Amino acid sequence: MTVPAAPAGWRHRVMGRAVPLPVRRNAFVAAGGLIVLLFAAAAAFPRLFTHASPTALYVGPPLSPPSAAHWFGTDELGRDFFARVVYGARDSLVMSVLVVAIGALAGTAIGALAGFRGGAADEVLMRIVDLFLALPAFILALALSAFLGRGMASVVIALSIVWWPGYARQVRGMVLSTKHRLHVQGARALGASRWRIVRRHILPFTYGQLNTRVTQDLGFALVNVAGLSFLGVGAQPPASEWGLLLNAGRSYVTNGWWLTLFPGLAITVWTLGAALLGDGLAARLRGESQGRP
Amino acid sequence: MGVYVVRRAGWAVLLVWLVTVFTFVLSHVIPGNPAAFLAGFGATRQEIRALAIQMGLTKPLIVQYGDYMGSLFHLQLGTSAATGDAVTTDLAHYLPATVELVVISFALYVAIAVPLGTWAAHSQGRLVDVLLRVATIVGSGVPVFWLGILLQELFFARLGWLPDSGELPIGSAAPPHYTGMYLVDSAVAGQWGTFGQAVLHLVLPVATIVIAMLAVGLRSTRASVLQELGRPYVRTARSKGMGEARLLTGHVMRNALNPVISLLSLQFGYLLGWVVLVETVFDWPGIGLYTYNSIQSLDYDPIMAVTLLTATVFIVVNLLADLAYPLLDPKIRDAGS
Numbered sequence: 001m002t003v004p005a006a007p008a009g010w011r012h013r014v015m016g017r018a019v020p021l022p023v024r025r026n027a028f029v030a031a032g033g034l035i036v037l038l039f040a041a042a043a044a045f046p047r048l049f050t051h052a053s054p055t056a057l058y059v060g061p062p063l064s065p066p067s068a069a070h071w072f073g074t075d076e077l078g079r080d081f082f083a084r085v086v087y088g089a090r091d092s093l094v095m096s097v098l099v100v101a102i103g104a105l106a107g108t109a110i111g112a113l114a115g116f117r118g119g120a121a122d123e124v125l126m127r128i129v130d131l132f133l134a135l136p137a138f139i140l141a142l143a144l145s146a147f148l149g150r151g152m153a154s155v156v157i158a159l160s161i162v163w164w165p166g167y168a169r170q171v172r173g174m175v176l177s178t179k180h181r182l183h184v185q186g187a188r189a190l191g192a193s194r195w196r197i198v199r200r201h202i203l204p205f206t207y208g209q210l211n212t213r214v215t216q217d218l219g220f221a222l223v224n225v226a227g228l229s230f231l232g233v234g235a236q237p238p239a240s241e242w243g244l245l246l247n248a249g250r251s252y253v254t255n256g257w258w259l260t261l262f263p264g265l266a267i268t269v270w271t272l273g274a275a276l277l278g279d280g281l282a283a284r285l286r287g288e289s290q291g292r293p
Numbered sequence: 294m295g296v297y298v299v300r301r302a303g304w305a306v307l308l309v310w311l312v313t314v315f316t317f318v319l320s321h322v323i324p325g326n327p328a329a330f331l332a333g334f335g336a337t338r339q340e341i342r343a344l345a346i347q348m349g350l351t352k353p354l355i356v357q358y359g360d361y362m363g364s365l366f367h368l369q370l371g372t373s374a375a376t377g378d379a380v381t382t383d384l385a386h387y388l389p390a391t392v393e394l395v396v397i398s399f400a401l402y403v404a405i406a407v408p409l410g411t412w413a414a415h416s417q418g419r420l421v422d423v424l425l426r427v428a429t430i431v432g433s434g435v436p437v438f439w440l441g442i443l444l445q446e447l448f449f450a451r452l453g454w455l456p457d458s459g460e461l462p463i464g465s466a467a468p469p470h471y472t473g474m475y476l477v478d479s480a481v482a483g484q485w486g487t488f489g490q491a492v493l494h495l496v497l498p499v500a501t502i503v504i505a506m507l508a509v510g511l512r513s514t515r516a517s518v519l520q521e522l523g524r525p526y527v528r529t530a531r532s533k534g535m536g537e538a539r540l541l542t543g544h545v546m547r548n549a550l551n552p553v554i555s556l557l558s559l560q561f562g563y564l565l566g567w568v569v570l571v572e573t574v575f576d577w578p579g580i581g582l583y584t585y586n587s588i589q590s591l592d593y594d595p596i597m598a599v600t601l602l603t604a605t606v607f608i609v610v611n612l613l614a615d616l617a618y619p620l621l622d623p624k625i626r627d628a629g630s
Contacts, residue, residue, distance in 0.1 A: 134308055136607045138566025140315070143600040146588050147319045223436045227570055230438050232588050243436075250442050250574065253457065254450040261446075264439035271434030279430075 029280030035273025036218075039266075042089040052080035054087035054240050063256050073258040075248070085262050088240035092267070095156055095234070095241075096221035102160035103221075104214050107167020108206070114168065115175030116198055126172065132165035138224065145233040152241075155234040159224055163217075170213070174206045208285045216278030219271030226267050242267050297619060305612040312604040316597045317361050321354065370601070371594030375586060380598045383583060389473025390460060391568060391579030397476075397495060398502035399564060403557065406507055410514025411541060411549075414522060425512050432508030437567045441501040441574035448497060456494050458576035465490065498575045502567065506560055513556050517549040524548075551622055558614035565603045 042049055052059060052070075058078035059070075066073045072081035114125040132140075141158040148154030178184065179202055187201045226243030228234045235241030237248075242263040249259030336344075345351055349360055364370075370380040413421050449457035460475055461467065468479040468487050476495070479487040521527065522545060530540050572581030580599050587595040619626040 131308060131311055134608060134611060135312065135604050136562040136565045138563070139569070139600055139603045142566075142569065142584070142588075143316070143319060143596055146591075146596050147593065219434060223434070226436055227438060230436075231569060231573065231585055243438075246436075246439060246442065250445075253442065253445050257446055257450070260439070260442045264436065264442065267436050267439065268431070268434045272430060275430045275434060 026280055026283070028276045029283075032273045032276025032278075032280060035269060036277055039089055039093060039270050039273065042086050043093040044090075046083075046086045046090065049086045050080070050083045052083035054083040055079065055238055063252065065256075066258050072262045073256070075259055076252065076256070081258060081262065084240040084245065085242070085266055088242050088245060088263065089266070091152060091235045091239050091241040092222055092225060092243075093270070095152055095159075095225045096218055098156045099159040099163055099221045099225065100214055100217045102156070103163030103217070104167050104210065106160070107164035108171045108203070108210065110164065111168035111171030111173075112175050112198055112203060115172035116179060116194070116202065122172070125168065129165040129168050132162060133169070137162040138227065141224065142228060142231065142233065145228055150233050150236055152235050155225060155228045159221065159228070163221070167210070167213070170209070171206055174209065175202055178202050178205045208281075212278050212281040212285060215281055216275055219274035219278075222267055222270055222274075298616060301612055301615045305608050308608045309605055312601060312608075313362065313365060316601050317358055320593060320597050321350070321357055321361070365601075370598040373587065373595050374592045375590045375595075380594050383595065384580060384598060384602065386473070387578060387580045387583045389579075390475075390577060391572070391581060393474040393476060394495070394498055394502075394572070394577060394579060395564060395568060398499045399561065401499060402503045402506050402510065405503065406510030407514055407553065410511045410553075411518050411546065413511060414515040414518035415537070415541065421515075425508065425515065428508040429512050432505065435505070436570075437501060437505040438570040438574050440505055441498065441571055444497050444501055445574070455496050457497070458494075458574075460494050460578060461487065461490050498571050498577055501571055501574075502564065505567065506564070510553075510556065510560065514549070514553050517552045518545060521545045521549045547621065551618055554614050554617055554621070558611050561610050562607050565607055 046054075056079065059080050060074040060078050062074060062076050062078040064070065064074045070080050070082060072085055075081050075084065110125055110129075114122040141155075141162050144158035144161060145154040148157060175198075184197060184201050187197050192201070222242075225234060226241070226246070229241045229243030230247045232247070235244050237244065245263035246260055249256065249263065252259050349357060352360075368381050370384070372378070373380050373383050376383055413425065445457045448455040456462065465487070468475055468484050469482050471478045471481055475491040476488065479485070479491055518541075527540065527545065530544055535544075568579065569581040569584050571577065572579050573585040576582065580602070583595060584599045586592075587599075
């Protein structure tokens with residue numbers, strides 16, 4: 001299949017799709033994208049950012065404030081705190097990305113099924129969604145992960161279980177509003193299989209909104225992941241997941257402000273970056289909504 | 294109207310029942326063998342087996358479920374391994390502090406967010422718009438537990454204005470027990486010194502919760518009021534010479550309130566989750582801290598009980614919000630009957 005030439009002013013491509021120029025120039029979106037890229041790089045290649053080890057003890061005097069040698073200071077065991085925060089990115093981000101990915105995929109599949117099939121399947125699935133949305137998600141995730149045993153895997157499983165219903169409801173709504181359109185009827189008349197109709201003729205209409213939601217969710221997921229680790233059910237020492245760092249650091253509120261400042265900043269900046277990027281995608285979507293899907 | 298109430302209440306009861314199924318599945322099905330947990334390291338297979346029989350874990354699941362529901366109806370929620378007390382006793386002990394924190398925070402939040410949001414809508418301006426937008430993004434990105442730590446850092450460690458944690462200064466006597474809520478108890482007993490201390494200790498945790506929720510509440514109240522302000526009835530009322538204050542409180546607010554209430558009930562759910570985090574940060578001796586301590590010692594009965602309690606409270610609050618809509622909005626009332 002040939003890719004049609006992008007119309008003038010649509011030369012730039014993000015995730016394989018044309019992006020109008022003004023959006024690319026939008027400083028907020030660029031900042032958001034930069035933050036996300038930078039953090040992803042820290043998660044993938046921490047050595048690019050620091051040569052210090054996150055676990056080596058007494059590389060500096062314990063509890064020393066930020067300095068040229070140790071940008072984020074050192075913790076109570078004299079570990080380089082910058083290295084700990086940088087290396088913490090991997091645990092924090094991998095957990096959040098997994099939660100959002102599992103939640104979005106499962107939610108999309110279930111929402112598409114419910115919306116497309118309708119009838120009893122729709123009724124049952126949507127009541128299950130209602131059930132989840134009517135309960136306090138964080139508490140459920142906390143209980144689930146406590147019972148699955150401490151560790152990062154149980155946090156991912158627990159949060160994914162409370163994460164998918166939002167996607168399911170949204171996708172179902174979008175599928176319902178699409179499935180009676182002419183092009184779907186046309187595809188059906190041509191004998192396309194159900195699977196093909198859903199995948200090629202209905203779901204692409206949801207991608208734009210889902211991209212926005214997924215991007216913003218990356219931030220919210222991290223806040224939840226860090227919260228569960230803060231409470232002790234997620235990452236375990238000596239990992240330096242950010243929620244875990246915050247819990248360890250709060251014993252030093254009077255004499256080690258840097259131990260809580262930097263991990264908290266890391267969480268906030270990542271969430272901010274994701275929100276800005278998501279906002280930008282949403283703006284692009286609005287600009288595009290007059291045109292093609 | 295009657296049908297609406299019955300349907301909503303029925304859904305709430307069904308939800309509570311489903312939560313008990315959830316807690317049952319968690320506590321009896323998922324972790325493989327709770328008896329092995331309880332028996333501890335190095336227990337022989339016979340010991341675990343004996344404990345499992347004693348705990349009723351060898352019975353068929355359906356029988357276990359019957360036993361479980363029976364004990365729930367008798368309010369037997371198990372025993373806390375850490376405190377050695379019945380979980381119900383512990384909950385009664387810890388609950389008042391949480392109720393105090395949650396009620397005061399939420400009341401203060403509503404009292405600030407709704408009027409301020411209305412004002413922000415009325416004085417439409419780009420600056421307000423931008424400020425709210427930034428505050429919302431930052432507010433949703435700052436984790437509530439970090440916000441609490443930052444406030445401790447500033448107002449306790451730097452400025453020394455406020456205590457960092459607890460309900461009262463260490464070593465000071467608690468007021469006589471009437472409700473368990475120190476503000477109420479000290480006021481009833483006339484111990485105004487203790488009352489003042491209790492207020493001081495409440496400031497930071499309450500501020501943490503209010504600040505964390507504020508931006509979202511402001512923004513949605515404002516959006517809701519703005520939408521109403523554009524309607525023809527507002528122009529009619531103004532052209533008849535109605536004062537802005539009366540217009541806002543008597544006409545606009547009543548119409549704008551429903552979406553705000555549904556947001557508030559949703560946020561109450563977040564708040565119930567945050568309580569665990571905030572109480573942990575501030576060593577606030579409520580059920581959140583109890584949950585945190587139970588997690589540290591893998592004490593499962595209390596975690597289950599708190600989950601059940603929190604979910605039930607949330608379901609009841611949602612039910613109340615659902616029942617408030619028709620009271621506030623005659624259109625829904627007529628449609629429902």
